[in-house]
Structures are given as C-alpha cells and as structure tokens.
Amino acid sequence: MPAFQKCINIDCSRTYGIEEVHHACPACGSLLDIDYEWDKLPVPNRLSHFECYWSRRAEPQRFSGVWRFHDLLPFCPIDGCVTIGEGQTLLQQADAVGNQVGLKGGGLHLQYEGMNPSGSFKDNGMSAAFTHGRLVGATRAACASTGNTSASLAIYSAVTKIMRAIIFIGSGKIAYGKLSQGLDYGAKTIQIDGDFDDAMRQVQEVSKKLGIYLVNSVNPFRLEGQKTIMYRVLEALRWQIPDWIVVPGGNLGNSSSFGKAFMELHRLGLIDKIPKLAVINARGANTLYQLVEKEGLRWNGGRYDRGVVDRFFQTMDEEGRRASTIASAIEINRPVNLPKCLRALEFCQGVVREVSEQEILDAKAQVGAGGLGCEPASAAGVAGVKKLVAEGVIDHDALVVCILTGHQLKDPNATIAYHGTDRVFFEETLGKRGVTEAGYANRPVSVPNDLERIIAAVE
Ligand code: F0G
Numbered sequence: 023m024p025a026f027q028k029c030i031n032i033d034c035s036r037t038y039g040i041e042e043v044h045h046a047c048p049a050c051g052s053l054l055d056i057d058y059e060w061d062k063l064p065v066p067n068r069l070s071h072f073e074c075y076w077s078r079r080a081e082p083q084r085f086s087g088v089w090r091f092h093d094l095l096p097f098c099p100i101d102g103c104v105t106i107g108e109g110q111t112l113l114q115q116a117d118a119v120g121n122q123v124g125l126k127g128g129g130l131h132l133q134y135e136g137m138n139p140s141g142s143f144k145d146n147g148m149s150a151a152f153t154h155g156r157l158v159g160a161t162r163a164a165c166a167s168t169g170n171t172s173a174s175l176a177i178y179s180a181v182t183k184i185m186r187a188i189i190f191i192g193s194g195k196i197a198y199g200k201l202s203q204g205l206d207y208g209a210k211t212i213q214i215d216g217d218f219d220d221a222m223r224q225v226q227e228v229s230k231k232l233g234i235y236l237v238n239s240v241n242p243f244r245l246e247g248q249k250t251i252m253y254r255v256l257e258a259l260r261w262q263i264p265d266w267i268v269v270p271g272g273n274l275g276n277s278s279s280f281g282k283a284f285m286e287l288h289r290l291g292l293i294d295k296i297p298k299l300a301v302i303n304a305r306g307a308n309t310l311y312q313l314v315e316k317e318g319l320r321w322n323g324g325r326y327d328r329g330v331v332d333r334f335f336q337t338m339d340e341e342g343r344r345a346s347t348i349a350s351a352i353e354i355n356r357p358v359n360l361p362k363c364l365r366a367l368e369f370c371q372g373v374v375r376e377v378s379e380q381e382i383l384d385a386k387a388q389v390g391a392g393g394l395g396c397e398p399a400s401a402a403g404v405a406g407v408k409k410l411v412a413e414g415v416i417d418h419d420a421l422v423v424c425i426l427t428g429h430q431l432k433d434p435n436a437t438i439a440y441h442g443t444d445r446v447f448f449e450e451t452l453g454k455r456g457v458t459e460a461g462y463a464n465r466p467v468s469v470p471n472d473l474e475r476i477i478a479a480v481e
Contacts, residue, residue, distance in 0.1 A: 024059035025097040032324035040097055043158050045226060045240045053362055054242045056097055066093055069261045069292050087111060088149045091253045095246040104152040106181045108145035109250060111137045113258035119392040124411035126419045133255050134394045136429030143251060143427045144174035150247030151237040156184050160235035164188040166221035168351045169200025170428055175237050176207035185235060190214055190221040197350055197433035217344060219355045239275030240358050248276055249283035255423050263295040265420040270402040270427060271301035271310050272352030274363035281366020299370035302377055302406030306347035307354055311376040321364035348379050348436055348455055351399035351428060373415060379455045381405040383440050387462035395430025
C-alpha cells in the first residue's frame with residue numbers, strides 16, 4: 023500500500039515503512055504519523071461516496087464503522103483489517119441537554135461512542151492497532167491505561183486471539199467497570215503502585231525490552247482508527263460540517279486524530295469548511311489548558327516552544343503536583359500526544375478550557391437524564407460546551423458535536439455517589455474533591471416493605 027510512517031518534527035520528517043514498529047521517531051524521538059501517497063490511491067471525490075458501502079453490511083469490514091472508511095486510512099489491504107464490529111455508534115440530537123448548555127434546538131449533537139464493543143471510543147483505534155500488529159506478526163500487546171484502552175485491548179485480544187493482552191494500570195486509579203472488563207476478558211493485569219503517568223513510562227520501557235507491541239496512542243496506527251469518529255459524525259449529519267467539535271482531553275489522542283482527519287479531508291478537497299475544535303480538561307488534570315491558555319503555547323507551524331513544555335513539567339515535578347479528578351479517564355499529567363494536539367488546535371482554530379468536578383458531575387447528570395449516559399470524563403466535554411457558550415466563544419445558534427467518549431456503566435461509583443442518599447459515600451467519592459451539591463440528583467426513595475407505604479411513595 024502507498025502508506026508510510028513519518029516523523030511529525032518538521033526539521034526531521036524522516037519516513038519509515040509500514041512494516042516497522044516504532045513508538046517514536048528512531049532519529050529524533052518525536053511522534054510519528056501515518057501518511058499516504060494520496061495521488062496513488064483511489065480516493066473518493068465526495069464524502070457521500072461512502073454511502074455505497076451501506077449496502078454491503080454483510081461483509082465484516084464494511085459493517086465496521088472504522089473500515090467502511092478504509093479509503094481514508096488505507097495502510098493495510100481491506101481483507102487484512104481486523105474488526106470485532108466496532109463503530110456502530112449514534113449521533114443523537116440532544117435538545118434537552120443543548121438547552122441546558124445554552125444552545126438553540128437542534129444545536130447540540132452527542133456522538134455516543136459508548137456503543138462500541140468495549141463501551142468506549144478506544145475500539146476505533148484498537149481495530150487499527152490490531153490490524154498493524156497482525157501485519158508485523160506481533161504476538162503480545164501491552165498498554166498503560168486509565169481503564170478504557172485496557173478494556174479495549176483486552177476485548178480485541180479475547181475475540182481475535184491475534185495478540186495476548188498485558189495491561190498496566192495505576193493501582194486504585196481506574197473505575198471498577200473498566201477494571202472488571204480487563205479481568206473478565208482474561209488480560210494479564212499489572213497493577214503498578216503509581217498513577218497513569220508512571221504506568222505509561224513503565225510500559226514503554228517494558229515493551230521495548232521484551233519486544234511487546236504497544237497499543238497506547240503513541241502508536242500512530244491507533245490514531246488512524248480514531249479519525250473515523252469524525253467521518254461517522256459527518257456521515258450522520260449527512261455530510262454537513264458542524265461549527266464545533268468538543269472533546270475531553272486526556273492523553274490527547276482523540277483531539278490529535280480529529281485534527282488529522284480534517285487536515286486530510288481538506289487536503290483531499292472533500293470538505294471546504296473546517297470545524298473548530300474545543301478540548302476540555304478537568305481542572306485537576308489541566309496540563310493542556312495551562313500550556314495553551316495560560317502559557318500561550320502554540321504549534322507555530324511545527325516550531326513550538328519546547329522550553330515552555332520542559333519548564334512546565336519540571337515545575338510540576340518540583341512542586342509534586344499530580345493530576346487528580348473524578349474523571350479518572352483523563353487523570354493524566356503528561357499527555358503523550360501534546361505536539362499533535364497543538365497541531366490540531368492550530369489547524370482547527372481550537373480552544374482549550376478546564377471544568378471543575380462540580381461542573382463535570384452536573385453535566386453528567388444532565389446527559390444521563392437526556393438518555394445517553396456517559397462516564398465523568400465524557401461529561402467534561404458537555405460542561406465545556408456550557409462554559410464556551412456562556413463566554414460567547416460558541417454562538418447560541420452553532421451546530422456543536424460533543425463526543426461522549428465512554429459509557430455510563432464504566433464508572434457506577436461516581437453516578438451512585440451523586441444520585442444516592444449515602445452522605446458518607448458522597449463525601450468519600452465527591453465531597454473530598456470539592457463537589458458540594460448534587461443539584462440534578464435523582465434520589466432513590468427508601469421505604470419499608472409495606473404495600474401502603476410503597477404506594478404512598480410511588481404516588
Ligand atoms: N474519555 C475517556 C472515556 C477516556 O477513556 C479517555 C482516555 C479520554 C476521554 C481522553 O482521551 O487520551 O484521547 O485525550 N483514556 C485513556 C485510557 C487514557 O487509558 O483509557 P485522549
């Protein structure tokens with residue numbers, strides 16, 4: 023296939039074959055992209071071309087919400103693409119939630135990635151990583167995770183048997199729904215006495231030493247798969263381009279990948295408008311917000327100020343600051359895809375905001391009441407929309423798509439603590455994080471086992 027790996031550092035730009043396995047550019051250590059010789063590829067001349075695959079849903083790759091867009095990520099022949107049925111997702115017009123965040127009717131759409139086989143958007147990228155893993159003959163795959171990447175790796179391993187799964191997690195740092203998935207799917211689970219960043223550092227070392235295939239989002243193939251989230255959004259909007267894409271930011275794989283998707287669609291002449299991108303951090307894990315909005319860090323055509331980044335992390339270490347948020351999925355200090363995200367923000371004229379724990383949980387309850395529940399990290403995006411509308415950055419009549427990255431059942435503790443009546447549990451789970459109220463709580467009603475009293479409670 024006319025595809026190759028390419029270093030994103032504009033002063034290096036070295037290229038490598040698809041059959042090679044790298045977690046970073048061997049020459050300069052920067053992140054790698056997957057790039058294509060588009061002029062040698064049969065690229066469709068309009069996006070509606072993809073509708074012709076709808077009638078071929080009996081073929082597993084055309085059923086897949088990732089591989090039916092194979093023309094836009096053709097690094098492996100389509101017969102070799104791994105699928106477990108990912109990407110059967112839904113874009114829901116969410117008027118009630120839209121109203122609460124200040125948007126007009128029809129303005130807010132929620133892209134529900136919780137419908138993926140492992141319950142999060144990670145499956146989009148994992149199908150691509152497994153495709154590459156099989157291509158290079160890998161037999162073991164590893165990741166560090168706040169829980170969703172690990173659940174995704176574990177399910178792909180269990181279903182396809184292509185690579186055995188080894189997952190590295192920070193002890194006590196991942197929500198039970200996610201931990202239970204990895205265990206149930208039979209992944210070797212290594213609990214490290216540390217947080218995600220510790221696990222991430224260790225897994226990179228271990229994979230290098232033992233020759234294990236790494237499926238974290240430093241793997242550029244992962245991000246190819248995640249581009250398709252944007253293709254499905256456009257498809258659901260019947261190829262209309264929204265004004266804004268809003269996404270929670272953790273390791274910054276999604277935002278990077280969305281930016282790349284739009285860069286390529288634009289370069290290929292398939293879109294003439296570029297949506298704006300908003301990346302939302304939790305206040306307790308706000309590296310990107312600090313760097314972009316406070317330090318003024320910009321991609322700057324590829325010449326971003328590395329000194330600012332180095333100094334930021336040095337101070338973080340000196341002061342012993344560690345990420346801490348109820349949105350455990352995005353509880354990350356050092357986002358590995360930072361440069362790619364800066365590039366995406368530049369291309370999509372992006373902004374970054376931080377939201378509080380209270381805002382996250384209130385938004386989560388509003389999303390749940392609207393019918394598509396999500397985990398706390400996903401709700402950060404919705405809370406971010408509310409903030410940006412209030413600031414006047416997003417217009418009231420804008421068309422906004424917010425990515426609900428993970429399913430509600432991933433983190434039942436956060437939900438129960440918010441809605442429940444157990445004050446001690448509320449304090450332990452949310453109160454100590456600065457959440458003072460549960461203004462959108464739907465409290466369960468406790469009654470004795472007595473017909474009259476039950477009827478009284480129902481009425
Ligand atoms: N939302 C959810 C539900 C996630 O699981 C993650 C990341 C993010 C948002 C952030 O996405 O990293 O692309 O900016 N979870 C990773 C994991 C880190 O290990 O599961 P990002």
